[in-house]
Amino acid sequence: MPFGYEKFRLKNGISPNTVVHEVQLIEHLLASVSRYHNGPIEPHEIRPSDIQRFFKEQRDKGLKDNTINRKLVFVRKWFDYMWQIGKIPVDFMPKFKLPEKLDLTPSEIDLDYKELLGRQEEILQSDKLALYAKILFLLYMRGLRVRDMTAIDISRVEDFGYKLRLTVDKKDGYTRPLDFMGSEIPIIQKGIDLAHERGTPFLLASKVKDNYTEFQMGSLSDYTDALAELLGRPIRSGDIRFAYVRHLYAEEGKNVEEIQEALGITLESAARILKEALTRVRPKKK
């Protein structure tokens, strides 16, 4: 809405979800500045001090540095657009600095992959957990990112008898083989059967207006909450992903190339993730 920004962003292929947040932030900013000046303000009248004040307000609300940083980026982006379309004569945002430096260092991950693995059987056999919760657990444990879980195609399954292989086409174009063995097989098989029954190609599906579509993000918490309760710890794909990579390296002795292969990512990504995994993940010491 702010001066055609929404359309502009959408036209540039930015996902609607993101645009909504960007626009919202800009609207908040404009409202805040106008409130302070006791009346509507034109974009070219906005001063760096207005931005400073806005972010002080944001900070006082208790927002984390990362959020501040992200919002700062949104504001920058909008100013650049406003400058491009000639609505403001000068764009001061590239030089804009907040009074305090933002702390963007990621937190430590307190997670022992081996311990989690030790509880897998309990999860798979639990009669308290829905099928999807069990399938999700298996996917999480393989270090999948959620966005790669939501559209797993069951037609890409191979049955080797002793193992079931699902080939996942990831959103970034790479593919990722997932092998399931032993007691994992009946769980995945049930998921595949259910998908067939529902007439959908997705291992995990959601019903939207009487049609089964790819899994909806919002349903995720139903299952991860149940898992979290049983395990007594939150289930976050990022954390488990890092713990998994650390496990592959430190416990299974895999090298970077093998990790790259296992995750279906580039070598650079594998190296970076491994580095971060080794610095951030703290498995329990007994």
Add this chain to the structure above:
DNA sequence: AGTACACGGGAAGGTCACGA
């Protein structure tokens, strides 16, 4: 190698349909 950036993950909580 460090920083900037794009945008997707996920927590919280709401709504709605359905069966007991």
Add this chain to the structure above:
DNA sequence: TCGTGACCTTCCCGTGTACT
């Protein structure tokens, strides 16, 4: 009509990758 599960919305913010 109450509980439950499936789906949906909103908002905060962390992660992966591109850029310099």
